[in-house]
Amino acid sequence: MATATFRIWRGEKGQGRFQDYTSEVSEGMVVLDAVHQIQAEQAGDLAVRWNCKAGKCGSCSAEINGMPKLMCMTRLNTLPLDRPVTVEPMKAFPHMKDLVTDVSWNYEVKKRIPKFQPRQPDAPDGTWRIAQEDVERVQEFRKCIECYLCQDVCHVLRDHHMHEQFIGPRFLVYAAALEMHPLDVGDRVEDLRNQFGIGLCNITKCCTKVCPESITITDNAIIPLKERVVDRFFDPLSKLFRVFSNSKSKD
Numbered sequence: 001m002a003t004a005t006f007r008i009w010r011g012e013k014g015q016g017r018f019q020d021y022t023s024e025v026s027e028g029m030v031v032l033d034a035v036h037q038i039q040a041e042q043a044g045d046l047a048v049r050w051n052c053k054a055g056k057c058g059s060c061s062a063e064i065n066g067m068p069k070l071m072c073m074t075r076l077n078t079l080p081l082d083r084p085v086t087v088e089p090m091k092a093f094p095h096m097k098d099l100v101t102d103v104s105w106n107y108e109v110k111k112r113i114p115k116f117q118p119r120q121p122d123a124p125d126g127t128w129r130i131a132q133e134d135v136e137r138v139q140e141f142r143k144c145i146e147c148y149l150c151q152d153v154c155h156v157l158r159d160h161h162m163h164e165q166f167i168g169p170r171f172l173v174y175a176a177a178l179e180m181h182p183l184d185v186g187d188r189v190e191d192l193r194n195q196f197g198i199g200l201c202n203i204t205k206c207c208t209k210v211c212p213e214s215i216t217i218t219d220n221a222i223i224p225l226k227e228r229v230v231d232r233f234f235d236p237l238s239k240l241f242r243v244f245s246n247s248k249s250k251d
Contacts, residue, residue: 001026004081006034008046009088014095019043020084025076031087032060032071035099047098055212058147062099063088068149068210090152103148109167112195113175117186134182141177141221143213144170150207150217156200166197169207169217176221179228193229198222 004025007018021038032050039046051057053072060071065079065086079085093101121128150169156162167175175192178184192198203226205218215221 002081004034004076005084006038007084007086008035008038008043008099009086010043010046010098012095012097016098018086018088025081027077029076030072031062031064031069031074031076031079031085034076034085035071035087047096047100049100056145058145061090061147061149061152063090063152068152070147070149070212073212090148092152092154092157093148105163106146106148106151106168106170109171110174112167113171113178114186114188114191116178116181116184118183119185128183130182134180138177138180138182140215141173143215144173145213146170147212149210149212153206153210154201155204155206156197162197162200166200169201169222171196172198172201172225173215173217173221176225179225189228189232192225193233198225198229201226 001024003022006021006023008021010016010019021042023034023037023041025034032048032053035046035048039048048060048071050060050072052059055070055073058070061068062071063069063086064071064074068090071087076085087099089095089099089101090103093103093105096102119128123129148170150173151157154166154168156166157168172192175188175196178186179188188196201222203218203222208215208217208219211217
């Protein structure tokens, strides 16, 4: 059986260091398997967050060889095992212990986004009629497992720590799912500009690259939201139309 070295971050509250562990590896193993094996055999106090081990709960997010990934979905045969495999916690959130970070900020952000507001039913039986293509447009966004890898790789949060000004790509996707929903009548465009910091995103597409659900975050969610903000606040024809409409309504 082959062996590999895993360089795992150990420490608490931002303080610590990498520690090397050599462990046996076998065909089909993922990084989380190796971490569990090390936890069971060499480091019983190693803190790691996980749940489903099936790529659906988003719990085991970490940085593997410097790239934000799910440990349970990163197969060892995709990594160069001739050198140490580094495993460290996400950088965009406060460090708690070892591989665990405090992601509670994300839950508070979600509370700030105006919730789904359905329009009045338009059918005699009290239900709605919507086009299938409108349903499919937002269906992609519902695949999000809230692993927060997109948040972790976003330079606005990771490097500039602008958590107070920017909600991050995950919640721009959430806002897009609401704004583009065929039944929703809520209006979050002003919030996107003034409270959620959408202008801080410079569409590098790094969030799309790391998404384990392959959601086209930048092209299908963020850019269309940016276009709505531009149309509302910066397009001269749209501004003229609103001024004209408001004056007509007063008449």
